[in-house]
Amino acid sequence: MGIKHVRFQCHHCGHCCTDVICCPTPFDVCQIVKATHLSPQKFLKFIEPEEIEGVNKSDPTWLKINNKKYLMTLKRTKKGCFFRDTKKGICKIYEHRPLLCRLFPFKLRQTRTGKVHSFSLHKDVGCPKHRDGIVFTDKLKNIWEEDQKHQEDYQDLVAFFNSQGKKGKKPFDFIGLFVVIINNKKNKSNNP
Numbered sequence: 549m550g551i552k553h554v555r556f557q558c559h560h561c562g563h564c565c566t567d568v569i570c571c572p573t574p575f576d577v578c579q580i581v582k583a584t585h586l587s588p589q590k591f592l593k594f595i596e597p598e599e600i601e602g603v604n605k606s607d608p609t610w611l612k613i614n615n616k617k618y619l620m621t622l623k624r625t626k627k628g629c630f631f632r633d634t635k636k637g638i639c640k641i642y643e644h645r646p647l648l649c650r651l652f653p654f655k656l657r658q659t660r661t662g663k664v665h666s667f668s669l670h671k672d673v674g675c676p677k678h679r680d681g682i683v684f685t686d687k688l689k690n691i692w693e694e695d696q697k698h699q700e701d702y703q704d705l706v707a708f709f710n711s712q713g714k715k716g717k718k719p720f721d722f723i724g725l726f727v728v729i730i731n732n733k734k735n736k737s738n739n740p
């Protein structure tokens with residue numbers, strides 16, 4: 549348990565980018581779009597409850613459409629996350645990776661009033677948890693607090709999406725609530 553620091557060093561085994569499904573927030577998605585100019589359809593996938601473990605069925609980030617539930621995740625290939633460079637074994641969007649990727653494999657312990665108390669290493673996430681380094685918790689605290697704000701915004705967007713009774717609604721319509729895709733070709737032809 550670390551109040552000021554946690555003994556940990558990543559040995560780049562790749563487990564978290566190959567075996568763990570990454571669930572970005574809309575903020576994370578916007579950061580990736582800005583950095584890569586990729587359309588969200590290229591790198592996102594909406595999955596159903598049976599495709600993921602460890603996410604509570606009552607989690608407020610499930611999109612609900614016609615009695616089905618969908619969760620926004622980063623697309624995966626047979627070799628892991630869409631953004632993993634399989635040859636080099638690194639993240640292709642490292643500087644712009646989701647906040648949850650930055651927090652892995654740390655687990656937060658909160659005070660009774662919901663503030664940050666300390667961090668430890670998650671027991672059941674498959675990380676080998678090498679202890680030959682030091683990570684200071686003030687950095688983790690900043691990331692966690694930033695992610696919390698985005699999680700709250702995410703939940704508000706999901707609640708709004710779920711309340712919309714639009715006919716023919718699809719999971720990818722959710723992205724339209726926070727990313728505007730401009731069709732440049734169409735715009736150019738429309739503008740003299």
Ligand code: SF4
Nearest residue numbers: 565629631632639649
């Ligand atoms: S976005 Fe990068 S750090 Fe996060 S799971 Fe994918 S490859 Fe790993």
Ligand code: SF4
Nearest residue numbers: 558559561562564675
């Ligand atoms: S599972 Fe742990 S050691 Fe392996 S790459 Fe991820 S953080 Fe590093």
